[in-house]
Amino acid sequence: MAKETRAPAEGVGAGLTLPTPILQVLAVSKQFPGVLALDQIDFELRAGEAHVLFGENGAGKSTLIQILAGVHSPTEGTILFHGQPIKLMGVHHARTLGISAVFQEFSLVPTLTIEENLFLGAELTNHGFLDKSQLHRRADEILKQLGFPLKPQQRVQDLSRAEQQMVEIAKAFRTDLSVLILDEPTASLTDREAQRLFGMIKQAKNAGVGIVYVTHRMSEIYELGDRVTVLRDGKRVATLDVADVDDGRLLQLMTGRVITQVFPKIEYRPKRRLLEVSHLTTADRSVRDLSLEVRSGEVVGLAGLVGSGKSVVGRACFGLERIVSGRVMLDGQEVTGRSPRQMLDSGAFYLPPDRREEGLVMMRSVRENVSLPWLAARSFTRFGFVDRGSERSKVRDVADRVNLQPRNIEHDLERLSGGNQQKVLLAKGLVSTVKLFILDEPTVGVDVGTRVAIYGFIRDLCESGAAILLISSDLPEILHLTKRTYVMYRGDLRAELEGPEITQDHLLANFFERTRA
Amino acid sequence: MAKNETPRWLAYRVPLQRLFVRIGVLPFLLVLALIVFSTLSGRFLTSENLITVARQATYLAIVAMGQMLALLTGGFDLSVGKIVAITSVITALTMAPLAAAHPDATAVTLTLGILAGLGAGTLVGVVNGVGVAVFNVSPFMMTLGTAAISFGIALTLTSGVPVYGLPDAFGTIFNFSRILDIPTPVYIMVGLFVTMYILLNRTRMGRYFYALGGNLKASRLSGIDTRFYLFLAYVLCGALAAVAGVLLTARLETGEANIGASMPLDSIAACVIGGVSLRGGVGSVGNVVLGAIFIGLIQNGMDLAQIQSYLQEVAIGVLLILAVIADQFRQFVMLRLKD
Numbered sequence: 001m002a003k004e005t006r007a008p009a010e011g012v013g014a015g016l017t018l019p020t021p022i023l024q025v026l027a028v029s030k031q032f033p034g035v036l037a038l039d040q041i042d043f044e045l046r047a048g049e050a051h052v053l054f055g056e057n058g059a060g061k062s063t064l065i066q067i068l069a070g071v072h073s074p075t076e077g078t079i080l081f082h083g084q085p086i087k088l089m090g091v092h093h094a095r096t097l098g099i100s101a102v103f104q105e106f107s108l109v110p111t112l113t114i115e116e117n118l119f120l121g122a123e124l125t126n127h128g129f130l131d132k133s134q135l136h137r138r139a140d141e142i143l144k145q146l147g148f149p150l151k152p153q154q155r156v157q158d159l160s161r162a163e164q165q166m167v168e169i170a171k172a173f174r175t176d177l178s179v180l181i182l183d184e185p186t187a188s189l190t191d192r193e194a195q196r197l198f199g200m201i202k203q204a205k206n207a208g209v210g211i212v213y214v215t216h217r218m219s220e221i222y223e224l225g226d227r228v229t230v231l232r233d234g235k236r237v238a239t240l241d242v243a244d245v246d247d248g249r250l251l252q253l254m255t256g257r258v259i260t261q262v263f264p265k266i267e268y269r270p271k272r273r274l275l276e277v278s279h280l281t282t283a284d285r286s287v288r289d290l291s292l293e294v295r296s297g298e299v300v301g302l303a304g305l306v307g308s309g310k311s312v313v314g315r316a317c318f319g320l321e322r323i324v325s326g327r328v329m330l331d332g333q334e335v336t337g338r339s340p341r342q343m344l345d346s347g348a349f350y351l352p353p354d355r356r357e358e359g360l361v362m363m364r365s366v367r368e369n370v371s372l373p374w375l376a377a378r379s380f381t382r383f384g385f386v387d388r389g390s391e392r393s394k395v396r397d398v399a400d401r402v403n404l405q406p407r408n409i410e411h412d413l414e415r416l417s418g419g420n421q422q423k424v425l426l427a428k429g430l431v432s433t434v435k436l437f438i439l440d441e442p443t444v445g446v447d448v449g450t451r452v453a454i455y456g457f458i459r460d461l462c463e464s465g466a467a468i469l470l471i472s473s474d475l476p477e478i479l480h481l482t483k484r485t486y487v488m489y490r491g492d493l494r495a496e497l498e499g500p501e502i503t504q505d506h507l508l509a510n511f512f513e514r515t516r517a
Numbered sequence: 518m519a520k521n522e523t524p525r526w527l528a529y530r531v532p533l534q535r536l537f538v539r540i541g542v543l544p545f546l547l548v549l550a551l552i553v554f555s556t557l558s559g560r561f562l563t564s565e566n567l568i569t570v571a572r573q574a575t576y577l578a579i580v581a582m583g584q585m586l587a588l589l590t591g592g593f594d595l596s597v598g599k600i601v602a603i604t605s606v607i608t609a610l611t612m613a614p615l616a617a618a619h620p621d622a623t624a625v626t627l628t629l630g631i632l633a634g635l636g637a638g639t640l641v642g643v644v645n646g647v648g649v650a651v652f653n654v655s656p657f658m659m660t661l662g663t664a665a666i667s668f669g670i671a672l673t674l675t676s677g678v679p680v681y682g683l684p685d686a687f688g689t690i691f692n693f694s695r696i697l698d699i700p701t702p703v704y705i706m707v708g709l710f711v712t713m714y715i716l717l718n719r720t721r722m723g724r725y726f727y728a729l730g731g732n733l734k735a736s737r738l739s740g741i742d743t744r745f746y747l748f749l750a751y752v753l754c755g756a757l758a759a760v761a762g763v764l765l766t767a768r769l770e771t772g773e774a775n776i777g778a779s780m781p782l783d784s785i786a787a788c789v790i791g792g793v794s795l796r797g798g799v800g801s802v803g804n805v806v807l808g809a810i811f812i813g814l815i816q817n818g819m820d821l822a823q824i825q826s827y828l829q830e831v832a833i834g835v836l837l838i839l840a841v842i843a844d845q846f847r848q849f850v851m852l853r854l855k856d
Contacts, residue, residue: 320738341740350738358738361731363798372728373739375721385719428739 020083021046022210023068023099023179028077030063037063039234040077045179050201050211050224052242055231055254056419056447061214064231065181068212069101070094092121098178102168102185104445110157114167115139117156118174142170147196161354162189162306169197173204180204181212186220187445190305190473191508198224216447218247219476230254255449262452263480264459270295272331274436274467275348277317280326286312288491289326294436294467299458301478301485301502302471305511309491310471311353314438317469318343318350331435344373349429353441353471359425360413367409370395370427377432398427403453419450426457437461440471455481475504487511538851541792542843543804546836547811554818561821568699574813575706576601576761576768580780581787581809582713582802583757586750588788590730591797592649592656594751597758597784599667600638601777604762606671608634609680609772616684623686630687634766635759641667642755646748664781671774680772691767702764706806709760713802726750730797779830786837787812789844812836 025043029036038060045051053061066072067079070088078085081097088094091101108117118139124131139152148166156164165185172180182201186194201211201224213224221228225242230253237253247262275294280287287309294300304310315321317328319339328336330346338346352358360369371391374380380391395409402423404416413421422443429437439458443451458481462468472478478485485502487495487510494510537545554561580597587594612630619626641663648659694701717723725746729736737743758780766772791808793800812833819829 318738339740339742340738341742344740352735352738358732358734361728361735361798363731363794364727368724368728372724372736372741375724376740381721385715386721386724388719 021080022082024080024083025064025068026078026080028064028067028074028079030060030067030072031075037234038067038074041231041234041236043229043236043239045210045212047178047208047210048205049226050205050213052221052225052228053212053214053231054221054228054250055237056449059231059254060234061231062183063234065101065103065183065212065214068094068179069099069103069181071101095175098176099181100172100175100177100179101181101183102165102172103183104187106164106168107171108156108164108167111155113153113155114143114150114159114170115152117167118142118152118171122174142173146170146173146200160306162193165189166193169200173200177204177209179210179212181214183214184216184445185213186215186217191475192305192512216445216451218250218448221245221250232256251448254447262448262455263476264455266299266459266481267463268298268483269463270298271465272296273329274331275317275469276327276329277313278327278329280313280316280328281324282312282316283322283324284312286491287316287321287488290488290491290493291326292486292493292496294469296435296465296467297462298484299462299468299470299482301482302469302488303473303475303478303485303507303511304488304494306473307490308488308511310488311440312491313488314350314440314469314471317438318348320350341376344432345376347433347435348438349373349434349436350438351425351429351440351442353444355421355425360421362413365410365412366399366404366416366424366427367392367395369413369424370398370409370431373428374431394431395427398430401430402427402457419446422446422450423453426454435466437466437468438471439468441473442470443472443474443477475507478502478507479504534850538847541804541847542840543790543792543807543811546790546840547807547814550811550814550818554814554821557818558821561818566817566821568703570810570813570817571703572700573817574810575700575702576765577780577783577787577812578706578806578809579709579761579764580758581784581791581805582709583754584781584784585788585791585793585800585802585805586726586757587656587660587754588730588785588793588795589726589797589800590747590750591733592747592750593785593795594645594656594660594754594758595781596641596645596660596664596667597754598777598780599664599671600641600755600758601762601765601780602774603641603667603671604634604638604759605766605769605776606675606680606772606774607637608763608766609683610674612684612687613680613682613772616682620684623684626684627687627690630683631763634763635756638759638762639752639756642752642758643748645755646751649751650744650747668774675772675774677774679769683766683770683772687767688770691764692770702768705760705764709757710802710806717802722746722749727798732798779833782837783812783833784809786833786840789837790840792844794844795841 021044023045025041027040027042028038029040030038041064043064053064055061063072067074070091070093073088079088109120115135119135124134124138136152143150143152146169148170150163150166156167159167169185185197189197205211215221221242227239228242228245229239230237230250232254272295273293274296277293278291280290290313302310302313312321316323319337319342323337327334330348333346335343335346356362371380371394375386380387392409399407399409404423405420413424416424426442443454458468470477470482479502482502483499485497486493487497487507489510497506560566580601584594584597608630611633612626615626615629645660645663648654649656691701696704717726725736725741729741729743729746733743762777765776787808788800788805789795790811791800791804793805815832815836816829819832
């Protein structure tokens with residue numbers, strides 16, 4: 001047994017002209033009952049390189065990084081660490097070897113402070129007692145080194161999602177690293193925070209750390225990556241130098257088909273004003289004196305940094321934030337301060353940014369989730385009971401429209417991939433006639449295939465006369481889909497850009513504080 | 518030899534696991550209990566004994582159906598036992614003087630007494646609902662508080678002494694009478710079960726209970742008046758416990774402040790054994806009733822096997838914990854099968 005595993009290790013080490021990779025995965029498979037999640041995957045990570053894993057949801061990226069981080073053990077195959085076969089006994093074991101992973105699901109204790117979280121499980125002690133001053137100093141050092149604007153004694157529950165992400169990353173940098181695994185680390189970061197993270201990753205690379213980087217954003221591949229491995233259906237499709245790839249090639253490898261265009265062309269025929277917000281100020285003053293309008297047949301962007309108040313605008317319009325002054329008009333009727341129920345009934349739909357947190361009831365079926373906002377409508381009711389036949393047929397229709405995979409409306413949401421969960425969330429807005437869609441980060445954390453599908457929907461909805469307010473931190477989305485975009489900065493409306501004015505430079509210039517004017 | 522046998526056993530493993538995931542631990546436990554007790558006592562599997570089990574399980578089943586509503590919304594109700602007690606006391610205190618003053622107006626006496634009892638029990642549910650839904654008090658503290666209040670009131674009203682003097686018809690109609698050999702309380706339980714089944718599976722209200730326990734924020738964004746339905750869950754829970762209180766009073770033929778003490782534990786146990794998630798959003802009323810019947814079966818079986826009642830408490834506690842562990846294991850197997 002031992003002989004067999006050692007033999008290929010020597011063979012690979014001898015045959016390489018490059019230095020021995022830090023981590024090598026040889027013909028690893030992972031069989032879950034009923035599903036072969038990874039099928040004979042080879043993967044290697046050299047010191048000082050950033051190796052991007054790319055693929056659709058369900059392609060096997062998560063399983064692979066979970067194996068590398070010690071969460072799962074492979075069913076077959078070998079993992080070599082510095083040329084030696086190893087068997088990871090768990091996340092903690094991997095960490096002691098210098099393999100740290102930052103997953104999308106956070107591993108933070110909300111009621112503890114940042115410094116307590118950073119050293120959780122590895123507390124610094126002095127004669128058996130906690131050495132709080134050293135803990136504080138070390139935590140401060142790590143945060144400073146990474147350039148994160150956080151104080152070690154803040155409680156994690158008081159932090160925004162982006163800030164919690166920073167703590168999670170800082171935790172990985174606590175120990176001596178040789179492999180850092182990052183699972184879509186920028187999903188909840190603003191561009192500026194992301195840039196800082198990239199700086200840090202480059203610094204780590206220079207220090208010889210190998211980075212495994214999972215992302216759905218192609219721009220990050222070019223910015224950071226040295227090599228990219230594309231996975232599809234649990235198999236490795238290709239490993240390429242980043243210098244040799246472009247969008248088209250990556251998409252083709254990922255999906256197995258040719259996607260010519262991510263962003264659709266939208267015909268704009270703006271007609272009557274559907275949403276009219278004037279001088280809106282919310283009770284928590286995170287939005288002040290804001291006015292905007294959205295017409296039927298147009299997609300209007302609302303851009304800005306996390307915390308600029310752009311999300312609050314959508315929530316306030318839908319009756320989720322208290323409004324102290326100003327007016328919200330929907331199709332000529334005043335709806336200021338109406339409840340979500342009343343807003344839905346008057347034809348507005350709000351898509352929240354975090355589907356797990358606010359969007360979906362994860363343990364219930366697709367059918368129940370999709371029909372939930374509309375059960376009160378007459379078409380779903382017969383003699384006071386839920387008309388299950390009509391419910392089923394209506395939900396099936398919208399499941400077909402969003403191309404839900406698998407097409408079984410009785411599946412629990414937990415059993416769907418992230419992209420399909422997002423489709424269900426969108427499908428909730430397609431059951432009834434909706435005049436106004438307020439979409440807050442509609443494509444966060446979904447693969448390119450789903451992204452294309454969602455953009456297609458936004459186009460169809462817009463062309464059929466709906467008004468769409470697209471609240472987004474994704475610049476390409478704003479650049480390509482909108483003809484008119486508002487930019488917010490710290491609760492104020494900073495700019496309204498139209499047509500050719502909507503450029504990356506213009507947008508970014510309005511995102512940050514103006515120092516030169 | 519051993520090599521040949523292992524694969525055959527493995528072939529049954531995955532289908533068995535799937536069955537376990539689909540139906541939960543309860544059917545396995547029921548079968549196990551039936552086998553164990555029928556070997557321990559020859560009287561166990563007689564039709565007369567099984568009717569006794571059904572009657573005994575009735576009260577718990579009704580309370581457990583209410584408890585299930587609270588659990589579905591992600592809370593629980595620790596006051597169900599004291600709701601049973603206060604219902605019993607109020608029912609008896611209304612009926613006894615009426616029966617003494619107007620011995621002929623039995624129908625009026627029964628109606629007024631039952632309505633008063635149901636009203637009192639439901640009122641506790643209303644207070645629970647207001648506390649949890651409007652004032653955001655945690656269900657734990659709120660229902661613990663109202664439990665103490667109800668118990669205190671019930672004791673004060675009766676000075677801790679059972680209330681006698683109920684009309685004979687009360688016990689006759691709501692306890693002894695049988696249709697087709699099956700006692701009336703069982704029919705009432707079945708009627709409530711059918712109502713609850715329809716409510717949970719066929720009405721908007723039922724759908725909303727599941728949804729708001731599964732994700733309160735998502736329910737709110739879907740236009741559900743989450744406060745109202747949360748409130749309603751506790752009111753219905755109180756009302757169901759009150760029905761059990763009236764039936765128990767008919768059975769004892771006295772109003773007592775000291776009944777129902779084990780109801781909170783037993784009803785939560787019946788729900789959990791029946792697969793209701795303590796995190797909310799998951800559970801079926803059929804399995805909850807089966808859970809209650811299972812507990813009745815265990816108690817009855819232990820009675821027949823002459824296990825003393827103090828030790829029976831131990832057995833129920835152990836079963837509850839085992840059921841939760843089995844549920845965790847089920848989640849684990851489910852995740853594995855899913856991937």
